[in-house]
Amino acid sequence: DTEVxxxxxxxxxxxxxxxSLKCExxxxxxxxxxxxxxxxxxxxxxxxxxxxxxxINESVPSRFSPECPNSSLLNLHLHALxxxxxxxxxxxxxxxxxxxxxxxxxxxxxxxxxxxxV
Amino acid sequence: AQRVTQPEKLLSVFKxxxxxxxxxxxxxxxxxxxxxxxxxxxxxxxxxxxxxRESIKGFTADLNKGETSxxxxxxxxxxxxxxxxxxxxxxxxxxxxxxxxxxxQLTVNP
Numbered sequence: 001d002t003e004v005x006x007x008x009x010x011x012x013x014x015x016x017x018x019x020s021l022k023c024e025x026x027x028x029x030x031x032x033x034x035x036x037x038x039x040x041x042x043x044x045x046x047x048x049x050x051x052x053x054x055x056i057n058e059s060v061p062s063r064f065s066p067e068c069p070n071s072s073l074l075n076l077h078l079h080a081l082x083x084x085x086x087x088x089x090x091x092x093x094x095x096x097x098x099x100x101x102x103x104x105x106x107x108x109x110x111x112x113x114x115x116x117x118v
Numbered sequence: 119a120q121r122v123t124q125p126e127k128l129l130s131v132f133k134x135x136x137x138x139x140x141x142x143x144x145x146x147x148x149x150x151x152x153x154x155x156x157x158x159x160x161x162x163x164x165x166x167x168x169x170x171r172e173s174i175k176g177f178t179a180d181l182n183k184g185e186t187s188x189x190x191x192x193x194x195x196x197x198x199x200x201x202x203x204x205x206x207x208x209x210x211x212x213x214x215x216x217x218x219x220x221x222x223q224l225t226v227n228p
Contacts, residue, residue: 042204042218043162056215090162106152106164107216 002027004110006091012116015081021113023074023091032074033107034066035090043090049074050096081117088112120145120209124219131195132227139190139222141179141205150208151181151188152216157201165203166190175199195226 004025013019023032031050035043048056049068057066063085065077074091092107121144131137143149151168165174168181168188179190188205205219 040202040221040223042221045215048215106167108164109154109162111161 002108004091004093004108006089006110006113008113009111010114010116012118013078013081014118015083017081018077018079020078021076021089021091021115023076023110024072025093025108026072027093027108028071028095029093029108030071030096031094032068033092033094034064034074034076035092035109037088037090037112047076078115081115083117086116088114120149120207120215120217122205122207122217122219124203124205124222126222127220128223128225130225130227133197134194137192137195137199137224137226139203139205139224141188141190141219143186143188143205143207145186145207145209147209151179152206152208153177153179153188153190154204154206154218155201156204156221162204195224197226197228200224200226 004023007022011019033048034046036046037043045058046060047054047066052068052071063080067075067077090112091110094107123142125140129139153165154162155165156162165177166172166179168179177190177192179188181188190203202221202223204221207217
C-alpha cells in the first residue's frame, strides 16, 4: 500500500456543526501532516505529527483540532468553522521529519477532503 | 526564513517544444528541493527530488546553489504534461516544514 487515504472526499458543514476529517496510511511513515489548500494556491502547512506527537502547529485557530490516535491514523476535528475555512484539506505522510545523509524522500499526499462551510 | 519563488503563474507552450519552469529559492543553509505536480482533479504528486538527480517523465531539474535555482526542464513537452507545478523547499533546520512556491500552471497546446 503506497497511498494516503482521506475520507470523506467532500464535506459540507454548517458553522455550528462538529465534523472530523480522517487520514490513513500503511507505509510505516512516522510523520504525518495536515495542509490547507485554497483554489489555485499552494498548500499551507497546518500541523505536523512525528511519532504520534504534535511537533508543529502553524498558529492554526483552535476551531481546528488535530489528533493522531496511532502511527497510521490522523484526524482533524472541526468545530465552529467559518465560511473562509472552505478549502481542500490535504493529509500527507513521510518516513520521518529528519533529513538523513541520503536526504528525505518527499511527502506522499492524499487526494484531500474538499470542505465547504455554509 | 525560507522562501520559494516561481515567477511565472502561467506558462503555455506547443507540443514538442522545450519547456522550462523556473524556481528560485532563499535559504541560508543546505536545502532540499522538490518539484510536485498536480494534474487536474488529482492529488499532489512528487515529481523530482534534487538529491536523487533522476529524470521522471522526461523532466529533469538541477540544483544551482550559486544562482539559488532549481528550474524544471523538459526538451519536448507533451499535452499530458499540462498541470500545476509546485517547487518546494525543505530546510535542514526547519524540521519537516515544506515550503511551496505559488505554482506555475503549464498548458501544452496541440
